[in-house]
Amino acid sequence: SDKVMFYADSGCSSHLCTESIGRYLFNIEPVNVQISVAKQGEKLHATKRGSLRVKWNGKPMVLLNVLLCKELPYNLLSVSKMERAGLKIVFEKEKVEVLSSNGLVLRGDLQGNMYTVLLDVVEQHTAAAVSEPDMHRRMGHSSVHPTKELCDVCMKGKQTRTPYVDLPESKKPKRILEVVSSDLKGPLTPATFDSFRYYVTFTCHFSNFTHIYLLRSKDEAFEKFVEYEATVTSRFLTRISRLRVDNGGEYRSEQFQRFCREKGIEMEFNISRNPSQNGKSERLNRTIMSMARCLVMDSPLGKEFWGEAVRTAVYLINRLPTKALPDGKTPAEVWYGRPVDLSNIRVFGCRAYAHVSKEDRKGSLDPVSR
Ligand SMILES: [Zn+2]
The missing domain is CATH 3.30.420.10 (Ribonuclease H-like superfamily/Ribonuclease H)
Structure with a gap:
């Protein structure tokens, strides 16, 4: 895993990541989304959307619908998106805290004029990664x-x-x-x-x-x-x-x-x-x-x-x-009305094992799966 810095940003409506951590994305789909970055005033293009497995303080979580934007110089966590997901975001005493009903989800602190959060970005299990x-x-x-x-x-x-x-x-x-x-x-x-x-x-x-x-x-x-x-x-x-x-x-x-x-x-x-x-x-x-x-x-x-x-x-x-x-x-x-998950799609006609129940097995020598 990599320690990666994210800025908590109240201007963007999606989580955004840079090319440098693009290899950690999974369930990737190609997109063509225009993003206006508040402070730069220019339009950027996201080319991919995927999920990102991260850990904060050892606690694993998944960021969904992260947009990859090649021109972006830093990673952004969308405050509005976390709020829409039912989380509470508190900016206080040079700290930012993200809270769920179960307590603290993650914490970051003010550096310069940006609230920064340090996350461990984790590789999706290699078995599930799709070539x-x-x-x-x-x-x-x-x-x-x-x-x-x-x-x-x-x-x-x-x-x-x-x-x-x-x-x-x-x-x-x-x-x-x-x-x-x-x-x-x-x-x-x-x-x-x-x-x-x-x-x-x-x-x-x-x-x-x-x-x-x-x-x-x-x-x-x-x-x-x-x-x-x-x-x-x-x-x-x-x-x-x-x-x-x-x-x-x-x-x-x-x-x-x-x-x-x-x-x-x-x-x-x-x-x-x-x-x-x-x-x-x-x-x-x-x-x-x-x-x-x-x-x-x-x-x-x-x-x-x-x-x-x-x-x-x-x-x-x-x-x-x-x-x-x-x-x-x-x-x-x-x-x-929600993004699609492509992770359950397999190659057409590939061998899928269906369990044959005991009643359907004609004799004890029939295979258990077919
Ligand atoms: Zn082909």
Whole structure:
């Protein structure tokens, strides 16, 4: 571990760290966040966000959402952030004390005109540290988590990228679920091992958060939309105002249109193949399919596992920053209202041991895990 000096700063809204301790960050995600540093009056850019394991007086703690900023000359602890976390910060007699309901968390003292805190910065357990190529694979070969190594899966699996077209501010939705778009793809061959042939997606345009459902037949899109509508509207206690779909017959069905009328959802059909109208779902579908292709290629699983692959792709896409959101935010961050934790993500199709209960073991010679 390293002894590292932090300034307790009431001007910044996030904890900030310098490049020199960047190697201690874990759960790192790339960001592009502008920071205004009060005293310098200039804008700085943070390029990464992660967690930092520290100790004060031997007591371990984790600083979450620490922004790494290369231009920054010193490390800053955000006073407002600690206050938002329920801690009490007392500046008194040339000391700063951070208190929780259990007592003293850390103490620093005034040096010059800055309150300084000395922390031991601790290495995250090496077993949990994820190498760059491994993170690239875990995140579905996304270019957001690049690898310097030549990746043959990327070369074989990826299509050219669809250019991103930004909407004018006036056309962007103002609240969650205001606009949802849906798209249905299939039939895909081969069918999945459990005989799914299609998938349908629903994307909230405000958050860019996507739900995906696998279908055995096209007409199941209706019941999946009913399920989606019930889940998301009760989560946010708000309505879907508009549902944007292509001209597919499954959305034209009487039951689909009646359901939308009853829920007060205005249906918008993209009659033309106008890319500016269809851009979002076209782009999303390409991203899903090319990531799913990479996931299957990079796994020991066969093509009949595309169902798991497209669901994993959507899970990952929801956790990757998108140009459609400001400050390098991810759809999941907007949807759940808190930063995402990437530490539980493993490489797709990697061997995961599921414990087989005694009842499920047919004979005593069956393996205990499979
Ligand atoms: Zn790759």
